[in-house]
Amino acid sequence: MSDKIMACRCEDVTVHEIEEAIARGHRDLESVKRYTGLGTGWCQGKQCARLCAALLVEKGGEPPSSPITPRPPYRPVSLAHLAQLSLQKERGG
Amino acid sequence: MTDALGGHAEVIVIGGGIMGLATAFNLAKLGQKNIVVVEKSYLCSGASGRNGGGVRAQWSSETNVRLMKESVALCSEFATQMRINVWFRQGGYLFVARNDARAKDLEKSVELHKAHGLRTRMLDAKQAKEVVPELDASRIVAASYNPDDGVVFPWPFVWGYARACAELGVAIHTLTEVRELLTEGTRVTGVVTSRGTLKAPLVINATGAWSPEIARMVDVTLPNHPHRHEICSTEPLKPFLRPLVADLSNGLYFSQSMRGEIVGGIANDHVPDGLNQESSPLFLQLYAQALTETMPILGSVRVLRQWAGAYDITPDGSPIVGFIDEIEGFYQICGFMGHGFMMAPIMGKLVAEHLLGKSTDPIFEHWNLRRFREGKLVPETMILG
Numbered sequence: 001m002s003d004k005i006m007a008c009r010c011e012d013v014t015v016h017e018i019e020e021a022i023a024r025g026h027r028d029l030e031s032v033k034r035y036t037g038l039g040t041g042w043c044q045g046k047q048c049a050r051l052c053a054a055l056l057v058e059k060g061g062e063p064p065s066s067p068i069t070p071r072p073p074y075r076p077v078s079l080a081h082l083a084q085l086s087l088q089k090e091r092g093g
Numbered sequence: 094m095t096d097a098l099g100g101h102a103e104v105i106v107i108g109g110g111i112m113g114l115a116t117a118f119n120l121a122k123l124g125q126k127n128i129v130v131v132e133k134s135y136l137c138s139g140a141s142g143r144n145g146g147g148v149r150a151q152w153s154s155e156t157n158v159r160l161m162k163e164s165v166a167l168c169s170e171f172a173t174q175m176r177i178n179v180w181f182r183q184g185g186y187l188f189v190a191r192n193d194a195r196a197k198d199l200e201k202s203v204e205l206h207k208a209h210g211l212r213t214r215m216l217d218a219k220q221a222k223e224v225v226p227e228l229d230a231s232r233i234v235a236a237s238y239n240p241d242d243g244v245v246f247p248w249p250f251v252w253g254y255a256r257a258c259a260e261l262g263v264a265i266h267t268l269t270e271v272r273e274l275l276t277e278g279t280r281v282t283g284v285v286t287s288r289g290t291l292k293a294p295l296v297i298n299a300t301g302a303w304s305p306e307i308a309r310m311v312d313v314t315l316p317n318h319p320h321r322h323e324i325c326s327t328e329p330l331k332p333f334l335r336p337l338v339a340d341l342s343n344g345l346y347f348s349q350s351m352r353g354e355i356v357g358g359i360a361n362d363h364v365p366d367g368l369n370q371e372s373s374p375l376f377l378q379l380y381a382q383a384l385t386e387t388m389p390i391l392g393s394v395r396v397l398r399q400w401a402g403a404y405d406i407t408p409d410g411s412p413i414v415g416f417i418d419e420i421e422g423f424y425q426i427c428g429f430m431g432h433g434f435m436m437a438p439i440m441g442k443l444v445a446e447h448l449l450g451k452s453t454d455p456i457f458e459h460w461n462l463r464r465f466r467e468g469k470l471v472p473e474t475m476i477l478g
């Protein structure tokens with residue numbers, strides 16, 4: 001059954017895959033993320049990280065001290081937009 | 094995780110990155126018993142979990158061409174031997190030159206590649222556009238292309254080594270930090286960790302950008318230093334981009350992963366030296382400007398995530414490998430700049446052979462720390478970032 005439940009919809013990670021990662025000894029959220037790829041897609045974990053953290057604790061893993069390291073940008077931004085930034089001068093050499 | 098650590102091992106590897114794990118795996122495979130890997134954080138937390146996964150045999154120095162040719166071959170066997178999908182894709186590397194001087198450098202490398210049996214060839218702008226039709230070829234005078242270079246997905250690569258290590262009886266302790274090295278006279282005898290003291294006659298420093306900190310514990314000054322390198326990936330796209338494209342003039346590189354994302358980075362001179370794994374908006378600007386100039390069609394593609402890791406920079410661009418003359422039993426495998434991931438398969442193998450007295454490869458002479466004292470540097474110029 002758990003092989004049919006999606007935990008991370010962006011990267012197609014199922015609850016079963018997370019259970020398997022935990023069974024293989026990945027006991028902290030950062031490792032499970034890097035083993036399954038959860039939280040690395042479109043929403044960057046905004047939808048799945050909580051569920052996965054809860055699952056991890058339920059299965060005996062380490063309670064995460066923080067959600068997975070949040071990666072900028074907050075929302076997807078186009079390269080054309082980013083190319084128009086002009087931060088260089090402010091920073092100096 | 095928090096239980097105490099103690100006792101004796103034969104070999105202690107400090108650092109659970111790709112270098113430490115590849116070394117431990119190859120040692121165990123050759124029959125070495127009682128190996129312990131000590132990692133202060135989780136696996137994939139260092140540069141080995143943060144890199145672009147580029148794997149190429151196109152280099153400017155004979156040594157790197159020779160070693161990387163073997164490493165690419167090892168990468169293509171990795172999935173079947175380690176029973177893990179590492180998403181290896183041989184779409185080639187396309188090095189573009191924007192001026193004649195750079196084109197001449199590439200030509201020289203291509204001659205070297207041919208002598209080593211690589212399929213690298215020089216392309217003019219039109220031919221480069223045949224490989225990547227979306228390139229703005231008006232900005233390119235020539236390119237070198239090796240269709241056998243490729244990219245991997247770094248995470249499963251690390252897990253592959255970790256699992257194989259465990260199967261061969263290597264103990265891997267994560268969330269365990271080395272805080273002191275133990276010595277008796279001029280010989281290293283073990284490590285003091287956050288979880289207790291572990292003794293061993295051989296201690297391997299495989300901590301990458303952190304390696305100068307470890308060496309300093311026995312008053313050895315390494316000449317390498319950490320430097321932040323940033324990278325990002327976009328939303329996934331249908332596969333269209335065959336090679337990894339690299340521009341040595343500004344350090345821009347980008348490729349399409351097997352997951353469909355465009356993954357890439359760029360050199361950034363504004364970054365001060367030091368250990369810093371935070372990402373900056375300035376990087377996104379520099380990368381986006383260079384990328385949309387090179388591939389205008391990518392303007393509408395959105396960046397999903399950016400992150401950073403530490404390059405492990407040496408003064409001559411070559412790594413530091415081998416025993417330290419002053420401290421018996423203390424071995425270095427560090428200083429791999431921004432290309433240590435691709436070198437790990439071959440380096441793990443050679444270092445294990447070296448440690449067991451089975452390799453006489455000239456790198457163990459040329460890449461030893463003592464070269465800096467003797468003034469015999471080993472330059473490499475095809476460095477990205």
Ligand SMILES: Cc1cc2nc3c(=O)[nH]c(=O)nc-3n(C[C@H](O)[C@H](O)[C@H](O)COP(=O)(O)OP(=O)(O)OC[C@H]3O[C@@H](n4cnc5c(N)ncnc54)[C@H](O)[C@@H]3O)c2cc1C
Nearest residue numbers: 108110112133139140141144145147271301402433434435
């Ligand atoms: C953004 C980026 C892109 C890159 N792109 C590429 C690429 O395309 N191709 C390529 O081949 N290479 C690339 N590299 C370089 C490559 O990632 C590194 O050369 C390689 O991963 C180095 O491996 P390592 O095992 O030496 O170091 P690391 O992976 O950094 O491992 C060192 C480990 O030591 C641990 N450690 C540190 N101090 C201690 C201590 N006191 N006790 C215990 N453990 C400790 C750290 O936590 C870390 O896990 C890139 C690097 C970055 C940052």
